[in-house]
Amino acid sequence: MRCSKKHSTNLTPVDSGNKDMDRCFFLLLLLLMSRNGLCQQKECAKSAVNSCADCVASGPYCAWCQQLNFTKSGEQDAVRCDTEDQLKSKGCKQEEIVSPKNELQTIKEEPLSASFDKQEPVQISPQQIRLKLRPGLSNTFTVKFKRVEGYPVDLYYLMDLSYSMKDDLANVKNLGEKLFEALSNITQKGQIGFGAFVDKAVLPYTNTNKEKLLKPCDEKEQFCQAAFGYRHVLSMTSDQSSFRNEVGKQFISGNLDTPEGCLDAMMQASVCGDKIGWRNSSTRLIVLATDAGFHMAGDGKLAGILEPNDERCHMENNLYSKSSDMDYPSVGQLAMQLEKNNIQPIFAVTENMKTVYEELSNMIPKSEVGVLSSDSSNVVELIRGAYNRLSSKVTVTHDNLPDNVGVSYKPKDCSNPEAPSESKGVCNDVGVNQEISFDITVTAKTCMKEEKSFSVKLLGIKDTLTVTLSTNCECQCTEHNDKNHILCNGKGRINCGTCSCGEGSVGQFCECNVGDKDEQSIRELCRRQNGTECEGRGDCECGRCQCHTMESGSSYYGEFCQCDDEHCEKFQNKQCAGNGVCRCGKCECFKGFEGSACHCKVSEENCQSENNTLCNGRGKCKCGLCECAAGYQLPLCETCLGCPDPCLTKLKCIECLGFNSGPFQKNCSEVCSKSIYHKMVDNFFMSGKECRQKDSQGCWITFKLKQLVGQDNYEAEIQKQRECPEPPSIATIIGGSLAGVALIGIVLLMILKLLIYLKDLKEFKKFDNERKRAKWAQANNPLFQDATTTVANPMFTGE
Incomplete structure (x- = not known):
């Protein structure tokens, strides 16, 4: 995108440049919005539907065209279901489009109070609304809150009276005046109560020896009260002397193990509201002072206590009567009751227990942790600081949320908001009389059969907003009084633009009569792939399937009634x-x-490889796990079993990239450059698989391959020098060839001579053997005669 800098005649270059920059910024903003889906077109699912009600249930942007003659003969009524823009483009008039919308009605909206007076203050507005939502279509409304000045405060001091807290108790007995003074700086309507706890008076938590039950402390300790689980000492009062007198009567007690029964005591202080004296309109605080950890659900099994905590009040004569019969509550149970009763705990603990109670505070909304000094002398300042943090943090959430309903929160007019969430909205550092607001978005995911309600509330505050919710899944179509409409061939009435045929008539326009002669050929139109007629889920009427209704009340749908919305995985x-x-x-x-x-x-956390890619680019992340391409192995698709050796498959590319030779020489850049990033080296530097292969010219190429992200993506280091054989000598080849020919000829002659000799030797041996075996007859040849002439040499003397 290019931004022009043409200057208007009535603008200075600076003004014109600013306008161009604004225009560029605006276009860039539009581009970002479109990429983030803010400008995406609304869509409607294209599944087949049988009626307007089916269409409305298909998606939040599906609309129905009730215009007469909108569909052509034989065309499915599903074409009437689409987005409003698509229906208009098909010729449907705006007034003929049926698309239920969201409706919001404010039932009660009293103004926010400026301060606390005789009447109960209003801190949240509105107080009651009614929503009628189209499934899948969100509706956002705003809730306002103002922190009222002088709002009453009820503080219940819940103290650990195990022996290790002896010095702390002595200080607390003198804290009454300072506590009331601290409350008076917050509100003129403050009250304080007091309770104490140790642990269950059973083994192995407490020594059950009769004497030890009466005096569980050290023998030297003169003032020690009997073992107990939880005792309510003083109900809420604004009288300092009552607090001083009742707390002054308390003495230390003791137990065996280190963890205490804190959760037992907090549970009873939460659910026994009438005995504690909690006021309806007040900020309720429980200050838990201890130097030890806590027992929780399941620990009771050590003492043979198997009955789970029932979250009910069991106070008799100000003592927890079920302490030895009922297990400790779980953290979840306690958190739920604290939230239900709008109680905010402050954990005043010693330094060694800080981490433990911070973990507990993370699981309990609207709670704070402070560190006590060794003798609890700083408890007043600790409570003041914790109260300021709690009261300045506004948390809005909900309860009793119906199934398939979603709620999200976004703080507004807030200087220190936390990130928007689907479970709560949080705004920090809210001052007294400061008005803030939250945008609350409600979405009904499916149609609801009946009206339901849920509450939007602020943690620690009694005020609530009641949201009455229902869904808008019905089509408000134009009524046609003509029972025998001409469009239906005078045999039916119009319902949302389609024909509802009378008895004996069927078809899209009631054009067929039941029992027509050509019924067989008509029924074949209702069979998908020559299968069962309408899949056995509907009746074939005039070549169209009229789907049945299931027992649940919903219908099968689709051209052949092949679909339903109740049989998914x-x-x-x-x-x-x-x-x-x-x-x-x-x-x-x-x-x-x-x-x-x-x-x-949707989570990609377990699919992230070391190079910050998903599944190394060789698979898809589904359900938090990699689904690897063929051959690649879990968990992150790093290695491949059964895949071809890359040394062989990439050899031709290595040859053409490194030495401009081989089969890919002509189109090397097209075939290889996108899959291999290479560099020529004298020595290897990177890690990877070392390869040594012969190229098309018979030379040895040495290179290293390292697979990068993706299936066909490699980095290669190629040694600059190839190892090629020396070229042959012509003279040597010719001389060698001649010598070879001569040598072969001599060898052949010698072999031939040897063969002839061996054959002659064999024949001679055969003759000799036959000669030796021969027997000759001694007879004269009658034809032979001796010589008759004798010749003598006269010169021969005979010597």
């Missing part, structure tokens, strides 16, 4: 895990969930 016995909507047998997950049953939160 389940997880933990919930269809689509409660995190999606069933559409034609498949789950369509809500934002933030995925999986075939929407059973997984």
Whole structure:
């Protein structure tokens, strides 16, 4: 995008430049909005529907066209269901489009109070609204809050009276005046109560010896009260002398193990409101002072106590009567009761217990932790600081939220907000009489059969907003009084633009009569792939399937009634895990969930590889796990089993990239440059697989390959020098060839000579053997005659 700097005649260059910059900024903003989905087009699911009600339930942006003659003959009524823009483009008039909208009605909205007077102050507005929502279509409204000056405060001091707190008790007996003085700086309507706890008076927590039960302290300790679990000492009062007198009567006690029964005491102080004296309109605080940890649910088994805590009040004569019969409450139980009764705990603990109680505070909304000095002398200042932090932190949340309803919160007019959340909205550092607000977005995910309610409340404050919620899933169509409308061939009435045929008539426009002669060919139109007629879920009427209604009240749908929205995959016995909507047998997950049953939160944490990529670019992250491409191994698709050796598969590219030779020489950049990043080196520097291969010219190439992110993405280091064989000598080759030919000829002659010799030798041996075996007859040849002439040499003397 290029921004012009043409100057108008009536603008200075600076003004013109500013305008151009504004224009560029505006265009850039639009681009970012479109990329973030803010400008995305609304869509409607294209699943087949049978009626306007089916269309409305298909999605928040689905609308129905009730215009007569909108569909063509034989065309499915599903074409009437689409987005408003699409229906208009198809020719449907705006006044003929049916699309239920969200409705918000404010029932009660009293103005916020400026200060506390005789009447109960109003700190949240509005107080009651009614919402009628289209499923999937969110509705946002604003809730205002003002922290009232002088709001009453009820402070219940709950103290650990185990032996290690002896010095602390002595100081607390003298704290009454300072506590009331601190409250008076906050409000003129402050009250203080007092309670004490140790632990269950059973083994192994307390020595059950009769004498030790009466005096569990050290023998030298003169003033020691009997073992007890929790005792309510003083109900809420504004009388300093009453506090001083009742607390002054308290003495230390003791037990065996280090953890105490803190949770037992806090539970009873929360649920026994009438005995503690909590006022209806007040900020309720419990200050828990201790130097030890706490027992929680399950620890009671050590004493054979198996009955779980029932979260009820069991106070008799100001003592917790079920201490030895009922297990400790869980942290979750205690947190729920504190929130239900608008009580905010302040944990005043010693330095060694700070970490333990900070962990506990993280699980209990609207709670604070402060560190006591060794003798609790700083407890007043600790309470003052904790109260200021609690009262300046405004947390809005909800309870009794109906199923398939989502709520999210976004702080407004807040100088120190926390990130928006689906469970709560938080604004910090809110001053007295400062008005802030929250945008609350409510979404109904499915149609609701009946009206339901839930409360939006501020933690630690009694005021609430009641939201009455229902869904708008019905089509308000134009009524046609003509029972025999001409569009329906005089055999039916119009309902939302479609025909409802009378008895004996069927078809989109009631054009067929039941029992037509060509019924068989008509019924074939209702069979998908020559299967069962309308999948056995509907009746074939005039070549169109009229789907049945299920026992639940919803209908099958689709051209062949092949779809329903009640038989999708389940997880933990919930269809689509409660995190999606069933559409034609498949789950369509809500934002933030995925999986075939929407059973997984969208999370890429376990799919992140060391190079900050998902599954090393060789797979997809689903349900928090990698689904690797063929051959690559879990968990992060790093290695591949059964994959071809890259030394061989990348050899041709290495040859063309490094030495400009080989089969890919002509199109090397197109084939290889995108998959291999290479550099020529004398020595290797990177880690990777070392390869040594022969190229097309018979040379040895040495190189290293390192697979990068993705399946076909490598980094290569190629040694600059190839090891190629020396070229052959022509003279040597010719001389060698001639010598070779001669040598071969001589060898062949010698072999031939040897073969002839061996054959002759064999024949001679055969002749000789036959000769030796021969027997000759001694007879004269009658044809032979001896010589008859004798010739003598006269010169021969005979010597």
